Amino acid sequence: xxxxxxxxxxxxxxxxxxxxxxxxxxxxxxxxxxxxxxxxxxxxxxxxxxxxxxxxxxxxxxxxxxxxxxxxxxxxxxxxxxxxxxxxxxxxxxxxxxxxxxxxxxxxxxxxxxxxxxxxxxxxxxxxxxxxxxxxxxxxxxxxxxxxxxxxxxxxxxxxxxxxxxxxxxxxxxxxxxxxxxxxxxxxxxxxxxxxxxxxxxxxxxxxxxxxxxxxxxxxxxxxxxxxxxxxxxxxxxxxxxxxxxxxxxxxxxxxxxxxxxxxxxxxxxxx
Amino acid sequence: xxxxxxxxxxxxxxxxxxxxxxxxxxxxxxxxxxxxxxxxxxxxxxxxxxxxxxxxxxxxxxxxxxxxxxxxxxxxxxxxxxxxxxxxxxxxxxxxxxxxxxxxxxxxxxxxxxxxxxxxxxxxxxxxxxxxxxxxxxxxxxxxxxxxxxxxxxxxxxxxxxxxxxxxxxxxxxxxxxxxxxxxxxxxxxxxxxxxxxxxxxxxxxxxxxxxxxxxxxxxxxxxxxxxxxxxxxxxxxxxxxxxxxxxxxxxxxxxxxxxxxxxxxxxxxxxxxxxxxxxxxxxxxxxxxxxxxxxxxxxxxxxxxxxxxxxxxxxxxxxxxxxxxxxxxxxxxxxxxxxxxxxxxxxxxxxxxxxxxxxxxxxxxxxxxxxxxxxxxxxxxxxxxxxxxxxxxxxxxxxxxx
Ligand SMILES: Cc1ncc(COP(=O)(O)O)c(C=O)c1O
Numbered sequence: 113x114x115x116x117x118x119x120x121x122x123x124x125x126x127x128x129x130x131x132x133x134x135x136x137x138x139x140x141x142x143x144x145x146x147x148x149x150x151x152x153x154x155x156x157x158x159x160x161x162x163x164x165x166x167x168x169x170x171x172x173x174x175x176x177x178x179x180x181x182x183x184x185x186x187x188x189x190x191x192x193x194x195x196x197x198x199x200x201x202x203x204x205x206x207x208x209x210x211x212x213x214x215x216x217x218x219x220x221x222x223x224x225x226x227x228x229x230x231x232x233x234x235x236x237x238x239x240x241x242x243x244x245x246x247x248x249x250x251x252x253x254x255x256x257x258x259x260x261x262x263x264x265x266x267x268x269x270x271x272x273x274x275x276x277x278x279x280x281x282x283x284x285x286x287x288x289x290x291x292x293x294x295x296x297x298x299x300x301x302x303x304x305x306x307x308x309x310x311x312x313x314x315x316x317x318x319x320x321x322x323x324x325x326x327x328x329x330x331x332x333x334x335x336x337x338x339x340x341x342x343x344x345x346x347x348x349x350x351x352x353x354x355x356x357x358x359x360x361x362x363x364x365x366x367x368x369x370x371x372x373x374x375x376x377x378x379x380x381x382x383x384x
Numbered sequence: 385x386x387x388x389x390x391x392x393x394x395x396x397x398x399x400x401x402x403x404x405x406x407x408x409x410x411x412x413x414x415x416x417x418x419x420x421x422x423x424x425x426x427x428x429x430x431x432x433x434x435x436x437x438x439x440x441x442x443x444x445x446x447x448x449x450x451x452x453x454x455x456x457x458x459x460x461x462x463x464x465x466x467x468x469x470x471x472x473x474x475x476x477x478x479x480x481x482x483x484x485x486x487x488x489x490x491x492x493x494x495x496x497x498x499x500x501x502x503x504x505x506x507x508x509x510x511x512x513x514x515x516x517x518x519x520x521x522x523x524x525x526x527x528x529x530x531x532x533x534x535x536x537x538x539x540x541x542x543x544x545x546x547x548x549x550x551x552x553x554x555x556x557x558x559x560x561x562x563x564x565x566x567x568x569x570x571x572x573x574x575x576x577x578x579x580x581x582x583x584x585x586x587x588x589x590x591x592x593x594x595x596x597x598x599x600x601x602x603x604x605x606x607x608x609x610x611x612x613x614x615x616x617x618x619x620x621x622x623x624x625x626x627x628x629x630x631x632x633x634x635x636x637x638x639x640x641x642x643x644x645x646x647x648x649x650x651x652x653x654x655x656x657x658x659x660x661x662x663x664x665x666x667x668x669x670x671x672x673x674x675x676x677x678x679x680x681x682x683x684x685x686x687x688x689x690x691x692x693x694x695x696x697x698x699x700x701x702x703x704x705x706x707x708x709x710x711x712x713x714x715x716x717x718x719x720x721x722x723x724x725x726x727x728x729x730x731x732x733x734x735x736x737x738x739x740x741x742x743x744x745x746x747x748x749x750x751x752x753x754x755x756x757x758x759x760x761x762x763x764x765x766x767x768x769x770x771x772x773x774x775x776x777x778x779x780x781x782x783x784x785x786x787x
Contacts, residue, residue: 165686168564170410170567216670219670220670220685242409243408244409244411244414246398246406246407247406264411266411267410267412278411292574294571
């Protein structure tokens with residue numbers, strides 16, 4: 113069983129939702145970024161999304177845009193992101209890591225080589241934001257060969273006629289982008305989210321992670337009642353700049369702990 | 385490669401021109417893009433849509449634009465016979481409005497209420513603000529902070545027309561970032577908003593649709609040159625930012641084997657300087673803004689900043705159909721520097737009494753290079769796609785004149 117499938121099976125057994133934490137590779141710099149990544153599992157992350165920095169992140173709001181620029185200005189690259197992951201994997205063999213980024217750096221790296229190197233570094237899946245099902249035939253076979261799940265995105269605009277297109281060939285989990293918009297700008301409304309999650313469950317057995325627009329422990333708890341996992345990104349990335357750079361890891365892990373606590377308690381509260 | 389019987393049949397149904405083009409957008413945008421595609425496919429087949437567009441192009445934009453035999457310019461260069469396609473005489477002073485008019489009529493058919501656009505030089509922003517005022521639609525234009533500083537007159541023009549101009553400070557604060565920001569706006573406002581893209585770039589169907597709307601330039605040129613000369617021209621020349629004025633002039637001639645085509649990219653401080661906007665001559669294939677095309681980027685696939693004295697050419701990419709035409713060698717891509725463009729600007733001003741925009745000044749710089757060596761019966765048609773009024777401050781600064 114893949115790390116991702118294993119982790120979602122464990123979560124189902126425990127009867128709780130998972131916390132997926134997004135951080136940007138190389139942000140704010142190589143050393144601090146490593147500390148941030150390495151400490152996520154202990155702080156309560158069940159799955160990690162590692163952002164690959166890109167100069168033109170079209171689907172991201174100001175927080176993640178700024179994170180990508182910080183990283184790039186400090187010498188980050190796709191290659192270095194994989195090196196960061198490799199170091200993480202030397203110590204952590206169990207936490208699934210999904211690489212999330214845009215297609216151009218992967219295309220330039222070479223899709224086949226990228227999938228091989230990512231898997232060798234310890235990645236479990238890929239999310240390529242600007243590679244919809246219509247175009248991902250140029251990446252999918254290589255991801256499959258390397259044993260990487262290709263996670264697809266569904267959004268509020270993904271209606272019942274489009275959903276099968278999204279689900280065809282999807283693996284790992286289904287990532288529901290809960291708000292119309294870019295990352296980190298709006299808040300997800302939990303009612304709309306639970307309706308959407310219910311709709312997806314009718315057509316797929318994949319675990320459903322919900323993200324974009326979850327910022328606080330309370331917000332995460334509300335989503336965690338129905339979804340199999342909730343994803344928090346912008347709020348964590350924002351912590352990097354909320355104080356001295358050398359203490360960024362402490363701030364990020366602090367928020368992860370609070371989020372993890374809320375997510376773990378969410379369903380207990382419902383039955384209580 | 386299989387033998388093509390037409391260069392004009394692209395793109396395929398998924399929006400590809402060879403390996404270029406496509407629809408590389410996030411899932412939030414995908415259903416919208418498909419909706420635009422369906423709406424445009426229906427409009428394209430509907431004679432009443434074309435009729436309505438023709439009405440506005442004739443009575444509001446002022447088409448057809450003249451084809452002008454530039455006799456003094458021809459004499460000054462001493463070789464080929466040079467015709468100028470006068471799209472700078474369109475309402476708002478550039479070719480951009482051809483496509484804005486088509487797209488706003490489409491937006492209306494789709495029942496959209498709000499228009500967004502990106503702009504570099506401000507010409508596309510002004511054209512968009514203009515058609516929005518004409519049709520009473522709300523208009524938001526994204527413009528890089530750097531460009532706002534160097535194109536102040538156009539910013540003011542857009543505001544006078546009732547548009548909201550939103551400065552973009554993310555990334556490098558230029559055209560590519562304005563396009564990112566417009567795409568971000570669009571995903572957040574999918575229900576009521578239509579995005580009028582200003583060039584033959586973006587995800588399918590935009591490169592095809594903008595080309596179709598701009599092709600009125602080439603269709604008129606065909607008829608006009610037949611009227612003057614009784615034959616087709618030997619060469620077409622146009623400048624390239626994203627490539628819409630060039631596609632508009634070239635496309636109706638692509639299957640005419642004897643018509644050569646030169647497209648002129650901005651060489652900025654020189655192709656070797658690293659400070660230019662020549663995506664085809666200094667870049668390589670990649671994926672940005674919804675399509676695969678030639679891009680300026682570093683070895684990690686991070687997009688580079690483009691450099692040109694002309695804000696309208698200052699884009700690190702190029703429309704995907706041009707990438708294809710480049711690879712199959714149907715069109716020749718050349719470049720002109722900032723300095724060459726300024727010289728060409730001065731040349732046209734003095735020989736023909738026309739201040740060209742800095743964008744087509746690049747095309748003219750190339751014409752000035754090749755015309756002297758060509759015979760007198762060699763016919764060149766150059767797309768004079770914009771007028772230079774917007775650029776007098778930039779040029780004044782270059783020439784050391786305070787305005
Ligand atoms: C007058 C003029 N010409 C050319 C361009 C470049 O665009 P394109 O290559 O799409 O024609 C612009 C863009 O702003 C422009 O204003």
